[in-house]
Amino acid sequence: MHRVLVLGAGxxxxxxxxxxxxxxxxDVHLVERSEEASGRLRKTSDSAPYLKNLTFTSMDATNEQxxxxxxxxxxxxxxxxxxxxxxxxxxxxxARDNETHYLDLTEDVNVTNQVKALSKNAKTAFVPQxxxxxxxISIVANDLMQQFDSLDxxxxxVGALPVNPSNVLKYSLTWSTDGLINEYGNPCQAxxxxxxxxxxxxxxxxxxxxxxxxxxxxxxxxxxGSLANTYVGKIHRMNYKTLRYxxxxxxxxxxxxxxxxxxxxxxxxxxxxxxxxxxxQDVVLIYVSVSGMRNGQLYEKNFVQKIYPQEIAGILWSxxxxxTAAGICGVLDLVLENPKAHQGFVTQESFQLQDFLTNRxxxxxxxxxx
Numbered sequence: 141m142h143r144v145l146v147l148g149a150g151x152x153x154x155x156x157x158x159x160x161x162x163x164x165x166x167d168v169h170l171v172e173r174s175e176e177a178s179g180r181l182r183k184t185s186d187s188a189p190y191l192k193n194l195t196f197t198s199m200d201a202t203n204e205q206x207x208x209x210x211x212x213x214x215x216x217x218x219x220x221x222x223x224x225x226x227x228x229x230x231x232x233x234x235a236r237d238n239e240t241h242y243l244d245l246t247e248d249v250n251v252t253n254q255v256k257a258l259s260k261n262a263k264t265a266f267v268p269q270x271x272x273x274x275x276x277i278s279i280v281a282n283d284l285m286q287q288f289d290s291l292d293x294x295x296x297x298v299g300a301l302p303v304n305p306s307n308v309l310k311y312s313l314t315w316s317t318d319g320l321i322n323e324y325g326n327p328c329q330a331x332x333x334x335x336x337x338x339x340x341x342x343x344x345x346x347x348x349x350x351x352x353x354x355x356x357x358x359x360x361x362x363x364x365g366s367l368a369n370t371y372v373g374k375i376h377r378m379n380y381k382t383l384r385y386x387x388x389x390x391x392x393x394x395x396x397x398x399x400x401x402x403x404x405x406x407x408x409x410x411x412x413x414x415x416x417x418x419x420x421q422d423v424v425l426i427y428v429s430v431s432g433m434r435n436g437q438l439y440e441k442n443f444v445q446k447i448y449p450q451e452i453a454g455i456l457w458s459x460x461x462x463x464t465a466a467g468i469c470g471v472l473d474l475v476l477e478n479p480k481a482h483q484g485f486v487t488q489e490s491f492q493l494q495d496f497l498t499n500r501x502x503x504x505x506x507x508x509x510x
Contacts, residue, residue, distance in 0.1 A: 141193070142476055143167040145216040147201040147231060149174070151315055151458075152245060152271075153222030155465035158453050159501055160472075161194050169195045169214050171207070202227050204234065211238045218243065218472060224318050228268070229254040236262055241475055241482075243267045243468055247274055247362030248322055249329065256485045265475045265482035270468035272424065272460070273298040273380070274365030275488055276496070276505060280428050280443050281367060283493035287441060288432035291375040296364065297348065297357050297427040299383025300460040302419050303448075309392070310385035312419040314460040317409050323382065324392055325402040326361035329368040331378040336368050342393050344381060350427060350444065357381040358389045366487040375432075383425050420449050424459040447505065462504050470502035 142165065146157050149172035160166035199206055201223055211219070211234055218241035221231040225246040232255045235242035241264045246252060252268045259266035269275060277296050285291055302312040313320070328339045344359040363380035371378060395401050401408040424447040431440040447459045457465075474491055475482045482490075496502040 141165055141167050142218070143169070143214065143216045144472070145169045145171065145211065145214060145219045146222060147171050147207070147219065147227075148222035150222060151461055152464050152468075153220075155452070155457050155461045156220060156222060156469060157194065158455065159465055159469045162453050163500065164193075167193050167195075169197065169210075169216065171197045171199050171201045171210065173198065173200045202230075204230050207231070208234055208237075211240070216240055217476065220468060220472065221245070224316065225251050225322065229258070232258045232266060232268075235264070235266070239264055241265045241267070241472075241479070243270050243472055243475075245269075245271045245275075245464060245468060247319060249326070249362060252366070259485040262484050265479065265486045266484065267471055267475065267482070267486045267488075269362075269365045269488055270471050271464040272300075272426075272467055273363040275467040275471075276463065277363065277380070277426065277428065278365045278367050278488035279491050279493050279496055280426070281430065282370075282489035284428060284430040284441050284443060285371070285375075285432075288430065288434050288439070291371070291430070291432040292438070293376060293429075293431045294367075294371075294378040295427075295429040296378075296380040297383050297425070298363060298380075299355065299425040300463075301383070301385060301423055301425065303421045303423050305385055307416060309416060310388050311416060312422065313412065313416050314419065314422050314458055315464070317413055320412070321402075321405050321408055323360040323362055324396055325405065328359045328361045328380070329364045330359075330380070331368055331372055331375055334373050334376060336372045339379070342389060342396065344379065345389060346381070347386070348383070348427065350425060351446070354386060355383045355425070356386050356389055357383050365489075367489060370487065370489055383427070420456055420458040422459045423448055424463045445505070450504070466501045466504040470496050470499045473499050473501060 157170045161168045219235045221228050221244040225248040228244045228251050232242050236258050255268045300314050330339050339359050346357050360382040426445040428443040449458050
């Protein structure tokens with residue numbers, strides 16, 4: 141049985157814990173400051189035998205000394221950070237010091253660069269950017285790109301949306317507000333004419349129709365993961381954009397740019413959390429398009445998928461929770477199956493799509509594929 145430390149029992153950390161414990165092959169230690177946040181899982185574990193291998197510890201997971209002491213006491217094989225992105229460099233440092241595998245969910249480019257620096261010469265795996273986007277989207281795009289003789293354009297589009305939007309933004313807070321603001325406000329990576337470029341968030345507007353429904357897409361930060369570095373000079377164009385219902389982008393531009401709330405993200409976070417409802421009735425849209433030359437002809441191949449909420453271990457989880465948690469759990473499984481093959485900084489695109497989709501956690505992505 142693998143011993144794993146999960147830090148944070150928020151929207152994603154709670155499902156990560158549930159999936160790992162549900163498998164019956166993980167001894168899960170969950171650290172969370174709030175007793176209330178872990179209450180749902182504790183209640184579930186009282187009635188579900190396969191969740192008995194959970195150890196809950198109420199502790200401030202952002203306190204370096206406390207976490208360090210806990211790692212030394214429990215000696216986990218892997219640490220999963222489900223904390224806010226700005227906590228991850230400290231957790232990665234502790235993982236390096238204690239020679240344990242490290243995984244996180246960050247979309248923040250600067251944080252990922254810090255993790256990469258900490259992973260130098262490590263004998264264990266450092267795998268940031270797990271989850272959906274970045275994460276699974278990079279695995280898909282890389283798989284499609286391997287099927288071409290030469291590459292021209294890669295388009296990566298992902299959206300986590302309410303099924304029945306009822307507010308003027310046509311959106312619900314389905315995950316971290318800090319992460320959402322980060323994506324909307326930070327510079328974006330892309331490849332143009334074979335060269336790495338920086339583009340502005342909320343720009344690059346376009347529309348796309350999937351299954352007869354119209355969506356808008358625009359630049360957001362972080363979703364490209366490490367693909368820009370992997371494929372620079374090997375492809376003409378590559379970019380990542382977020383999918384939303386039409387009208388959302390213009391209203392966010394008003395808030396962040398014209399009202400200049402990107403310069404005061406604390407106030408913006410308060411506004412969004414007070415005004416936008418949360419929901420578990422969401423849908424995750426995944427769209428990847430790759431074009432290039434194959435057998436002397438210009439060819440295009442797509443991956444399109446919709447994922448909806450599901451009940452796991454007696455609890456209803458949203459689509460964004462499922463895709464994010466299944467993404468990091470699937471990668472964790474693959475790392476622990478062959479740890480010697482995963483040392484130092486490990487990119488998402490180093491994992492094979494078929495291996496991921498046949499994994500017990502990756503199989504959650506198989507639902508709804510078209």
